[in-house]
Amino acid sequence: MRRPAFPLSALATTALLLTACGTEHSGAGNSEARAAAPPSRTQVDDPGKDGVRITSLTLPSTSPSPTHSYSVSAGSLATDSGIVASFEVTNASTEPLTYSVIVTFMSSDGGAIANSTATVRDVGPGKTVRGTVRAGQLPLSAPRVTQAKVLGVAKVPADEAPADPGTCPASGIRVSVDKGDAAMGLRIVGLHLDNCGTRNFTLEGYPLLELLDDDFKTVRGVKILHGSSEITTAAGPDEQPRPVTLKPGESATAGLVWRNTTESGTPVNVPYVRVRAKAGADSVMVAPHLDLGTTGKLGVKPWAKADSAQ
Incomplete structure (x- = not known):
């Protein structure tokens, strides 16, 4: 069944930014693949929204090429940008809640590049739950992601939360x-x-x-x-x-x-x-x-x- 697109919240389409790993040439003319640097994880000081805040942002290594933003291992064809935001949800209410969290990934000038949504179910009163959300695939022309923030939060009583797609509640x-x-x-x-x-x-x-x-x-x-x-x-x-x-x-x-x-x-x-x-x-x-x-x-x-x- 066809579903219309949400004009507000709409989650941005994502695609991987790839760059081929460079090679180093020895004096004898031999070459070897240069190993990609490990991803970097940066702590984020985020005031958050409605009990949800970003705690860290993991980015793939930068490429030595000025025309590409991310690098992948030689010979691999990744389908994900490798960008991951970690977040935590704190329920300050007196009843269990299920949260729908929209995270926006941004460039250094604050421009939005991609939005992703995560659902965190059954967070008990006074409890803090941690999770992650991925930026997914990004267009090759996209600027480099350097920051992330909570764009929106919806929270509903856990016993009235809509079922996840592909799952069926007891009512059928x-x-x-x-x-x-x-x-x-x-x-x-x-x-x-x-x-x-x-x-x-x-x-x-x-x-x-x-x-x-x-x-x-x-x-x-x-x-x-x-x-x-x-x-x-x-x-x-x-x-x-x-x-x-x-x-x-x-x-x-x-x-x-x-x-x-x-x-x-x-x-x-x-x-x-x-x-x-x-x-x-x-x-x-x-x-x-x-x-x-x-x-x-x-x-x-x-x-x-x-x-x-x-």
């Missing part, structure tokens, strides 16, 4: 949010429900939503509409809900539609949304970061069976 139903689409102030984000279990799953109607702030408190003053016609016609006509039965391996989608128009009043931002596929279903907390402006409206499309050809 995996709920997730895509990275959305935005144009001229119009926002559209898709909710996705996958039947990853062994039994049919039937639903009808609209996802049940609760809008939450950074402290997981209910956001008041926003009207949740069934359909999107009051907001825009660009999201297609409003369809009446119909029964949807998903066999194992099948999926359904619904949509969140809003405008981020800001006029009089205080803009409303909703970082988190608690989602139930239907009454009685387990709740899942997603982090679509709804910038609702001052419109006070969020349109919701009904569940519809996903096109199996997608």
